[in-house]
Amino acid sequence: MSASGFGAAGLLVVLAYLAAMLSVGLLARRARRADSLGDFYLAGRALGPFVLFATLYATQYSGNSFLGYPGEAYRLGFAWVMSVGFMTAIVVAYLLFAPELHRQSRRLGLVTPGDWLDHRFGSPALTLVANLVLVVAIVNYLLAQLMAMGHVVAGLSGGAVPYWAGVVGLTAVILIYETLGGLRAVAWTDAVQGVLILVGLGGILAAIVPSPGHMGAITQWVAETAPEKAAVPSWAQCVSWASTIALIGLSGAVYPQAIQRIYAARSARALKRGVAAMACMPLVTMVPLFLVGIISLRELSALEGIAADQVMPLLLTRWAGASTWLYLGSLAVMLAVVAAIMSTADSVLLTLSSIIAKDFMGKTVLKGATDARLTRAGKVTSWAIVAVLVAIALVPRITLWGLIELKMEVLIQVAPLFMLGIHWRRVTASAALAGLVVGLAVSVALPLAGYARPLGLHDGLVGALANVAVCLAWPWAAVVDRRPAVREANA
Amino acid sequence: MLPRADRPPASVRLPRWIWAVYLALFAASVPWYVPDGPLRLWLGLPHWVVLSIAAIAGVALFTVFVVRRYWPDGDDEAPIPR
Numbered sequence: 001m002s003a004s005g006f007g008a009a010g011l012l013v014v015l016a017y018l019a020a021m022l023s024v025g026l027l028a029r030r031a032r033r034a035d036s037l038g039d040f041y042l043a044g045r046a047l048g049p050f051v052l053f054a055t056l057y058a059t060q061y062s063g064n065s066f067l068g069y070p071g072e073a074y075r076l077g078f079a080w081v082m083s084v085g086f087m088t089a090i091v092v093a094y095l096l097f098a099p100e101l102h103r104q105s106r107r108l109g110l111v112t113p114g115d116w117l118d119h120r121f122g123s124p125a126l127t128l129v130a131n132l133v134l135v136v137a138i139v140n141y142l143l144a145q146l147m148a149m150g151h152v153v154a155g156l157s158g159g160a161v162p163y164w165a166g167v168v169g170l171t172a173v174i175l176i177y178e179t180l181g182g183l184r185a186v187a188w189t190d191a192v193q194g195v196l197i198l199v200g201l202g203g204i205l206a207a208i209v210p211s212p213g214h215m216g217a218i219t220q221w222v223a224e225t226a227p228e229k230a231a232v233p234s235w236a237q238c239v240s241w242a243s244t245i246a247l248i249g250l251s252g253a254v255y256p257q258a259i260q261r262i263y264a265a266r267s268a269r270a271l272k273r274g275v276a277a278m279a280c281m282p283l284v285t286m287v288p289l290f291l292v293g294i295i296s297l298r299e300l301s302a303l304e305g306i307a308a309d310q311v312m313p314l315l316l317t318r319w320a321g322a323s324t325w326l327y328l329g330s331l332a333v334m335l336a337v338v339a340a341i342m343s344t345a346d347s348v349l350l351t352l353s354s355i356i357a358k359d360f361m362g363k364t365v366l367k368g369a370t371d372a373r374l375t376r377a378g379k380v381t382s383w384a385i386v387a388v389l390v391a392i393a394l395v396p397r398i399t400l401w402g403l404i405e406l407k408m409e410v411l412i413q414v415a416p417l418f419m420l421g422i423h424w425r426r427v428t429a430s431a432a433l434a435g436l437v438v439g440l441a442v443s444v445a446l447p448l449a450g451y452a453r454p455l456g457l458h459d460g461l462v463g464a465l466a467n468v469a470v471c472l473a474w475p476w477a478a479v480v481d482r483r484p485a486v487r488e489a490n491a
Numbered sequence: 492m493l494p495r496a497d498r499p500p501a502s503v504r505l506p507r508w509i510w511a512v513y514l515a516l517f518a519a520s521v522p523w524y525v526p527d528g529p530l531r532l533w534l535g536l537p538h539w540v541v542l543s544i545a546a547i548a549g550v551a552l553f554t555v556f557v558v559r560r561y562w563p564d565g566d567d568e569a570p571i572p573r
Contacts, residue, residue: 081540084547085520092554099503099562190550215535221529223537230530232539238523245517268565272558279554284520423504 006156007321008329017196017335018173020340024189028181036371037111040182040378041354042264045106047187049273052265054194055187055347056278059257060090061197061285062141062344063148064207066337069286072309073293074300077222081290082241087282089249094275096253096419097200098262102271104422105263113259113418120421123429125364129436131359133414134256138348139389140407141255145345146171146393148309152337155313167393170338173344179379183264186346193339200336204288209444215291221298229297239456247458250419251412257351259418304435312337352385355380409460413439416468429473436478437465505561512553520546 006013018131033044047055051242072079101116113134117127146167153166177185222228233241252258265271296311299318312333357378358486362369365379413436418428443463446452520540535543 009525078537078540081543082521084544085517085550088550088554089517090552093553095505095509095557095562099505099565103503103565212535216532217535219530219535219537220530230537232525232527232537233522235523238521241521242517242523245521268563272562272564274554276558279551279558283544283548283551423502 001144003424006317006327006331006334010156010320010334011161013335013336015332017338018170020192021173021177021189025180025182025185026191028177028185028188031184032175032181033396035375035376037354038109038371039184040375041111041350041358043182043184043187043259044265045264046350047264048263048266049270051187052261053274053277055190055257055343056261056274058190058197058340058343059261060087060252060278060344061281061340063145063152063337063341064344065285065289066340067148067312068144068311069153069289069458070293070296070311073290074296074308074311077226077297078219079229079233079237079241082244083290084286085241086245086248086252087286089245090252091275091279091282093253093419094262094278096277097422098253098271099186099268100422101252101259101418102262102268104264110263111260112354112358113254113414114355115130117421119418121417121432123433125244126417126429126433126436127359129433130414130417131355131438131441133410133440135352135355136409137251137411138256138352139385140410142345142348142352142385143389144407145341145348146389149338149345150393151309152334152341155176155310156316156334156337158317159226164394166180167390170342171345171390174342174349175383175386178228178350178382182375183260183350186350187264189346190343193327193343196332196339197336197343200333201285201288203332203336204237204292205327206325216217218298219355220371222294222367233250234457242459243457243461247408247412249463250415250464251408251460254415254418255280255351256355257347260351260354262475266316294457298387349382349386353382356381356385357473409443409458409463410440412460412464413443413467415464416471420468420471427471428474431471434474435467438470439463442466503565504548505557509557509561511516513550516546516550516553520550 027205033103069080069083072083104110104116104119108119110119114127114131117130118124119126149170150163150167150171151172153161154163177189181188185333261274262271265274285409293311296315300311300314316330316334316337319326321327357366357374361377361381362374366374369377406433416427416435416439417432421432438462443459444457446462450460511569520543522543525539531538
């Protein structure tokens with residue numbers, strides 16, 4: 001069994017899971033209330049506490065979490081415990097803007113992040129640049145999920161199902177249920193997938209049984225075999241650690257799919273409960289995944305580069321062959337991995353579709369079109385985008401963590417728009433646009449000029465600091481803004 | 492100026508002191524203050540790993556407190572524009 005992954009039974013379980021997801025898509029289709037953008041992309045703004053929490057959770061924890069993060073723990077060692085911190089920082093960063101953004105979204109009927117930027121700043125140029133940044137970042141993220149699909153299917157089937165078949169097959173299922181039911185389908189499948197992820201994490205804990213004695217022996221082995229992976233981090237490593245927490249925390253909170261879930265909450269109370277529960281999930285989720293990477297240091301022979309992303313599938317197939325209980329536990333983890341990847345990919349794809357349909361096409365070629373027509377355009381666009389990304393994902397040339405870091409360096413430049421703009425009325429459109437452009441320029445120019453990671457800080461974080469400085473120091477910042485939206489806010 | 496009934500209410504903003512607490516907790520999660528030395532095991536892990544996880548547990552609990560105590564329920568019944 002270990003040689004061929006989970007065998008026929010495992011394949012049947014996955015097929016049953018995929019059939020269930022398609023059924024949920026059909027149910028969501030029947031539950032739609034209107035042929036509007038708000039109903040398709042925000043589930044009618046009616047997500048209650050449980051579904052909201054589940055969709056936030058299943059969306060935030062992705063293929064990167066289950067494949068890339070254990071792989072990074074394998075490469076870096078115990079210092080990767082920083083992943084628990086940066087996933088928690090994302091939830092903390094919500095507190096900077098989510099309470100007020102949710103209130104405004106209900107009052108104004110917002111659908112996309114660009115809608116709020118239009119309302120707050122009234123600058124088409126700023127909204128366009130910010131949307132381009134968001135699209136670049138989430139296309140990158142979606143690509144990482146597609147690659148993860150291929151990796152996990154290939155790894156878990158012991159190579160019986162090729163990488164390309166995993167990418168194409170799982171993507172097709174996502175496209176079908178998403179086209180059928182929009183965010184309602186995505187959120188409902190996320191609820192199922194979120195439960196599967198939690199069950200799978202239970203399976204991980206059952207499989208690795210990290211008693212202090214067992215864990216201590218592994219730690220001793222790591223300290224003797226690769227001392228740099230167990231040593232107290234140096235000052236430079238600590239700076240990089242803090243920089244990673246800030247980078248991921250600030251950028252992860254402004255993922256457009258996260259912002260749309262803030263819009264989709266049924267009430268402030270539902271959103272509060274969802275966010276409070278999310279604050280605890282890194283401890284429940286990231287600690288086991290971190291331990292998987294550490295344990296695999298001793299369990300698996302030397303893996304380097306892209307191959308380290310295969311740590312989880314390799315361990316699962318090994319555990320599956322050990323005993324019936326471990327087989328069942330590993331099967332739960334396998335489903336959780338597939339669920340985590342699909343739940344993130346579907347959310348990202350839906351958000352991408354909404355931005356392109358409403359913010360790009362709705363302001364140009366489909367200006368004045370009805371909601372129904374824009375929604376149809378968004379669905380067609382989803383299929384086209386995915387076709388291109390699948391083609392790219394079939395030739396992977398970078399590790400999953402590499403993809404994550406790349407998108408975060410760009411995405412963080414949008415964070416000041418929401419976190420400063422929502423509360424600080426003196427941030428004008430011109431200041432925000434100048435800050436955004438300077439931030440992007442700094443983060444791109446630093447590595448190109450040979451000054452990557454100055455003082456150990458991420459280029460994106462340095463760019464964001466420059467971005468904020470420009471916003472605050474812009475000569476016109478103190479001048480009373482005359483645009484209608486800001487005048488209304490000042491009233 | 493907008494009529495009084497149409498004016499947006501004051502923005503929902505959390506108290507500033509909570510950010511100082513978050514800064515302290517996140518700073519404690521990075522082991523910059525732990526001196527280099529021989530391996531010390533707590534619960535089978537290097538002790539600085541346990542310190543980091545404990546600090547993040549503090550962040551999580553503090554967040555639950557902040558959300559419950561300082562985030563107002565607000566306008567749950569506000570109309571949803573179509």
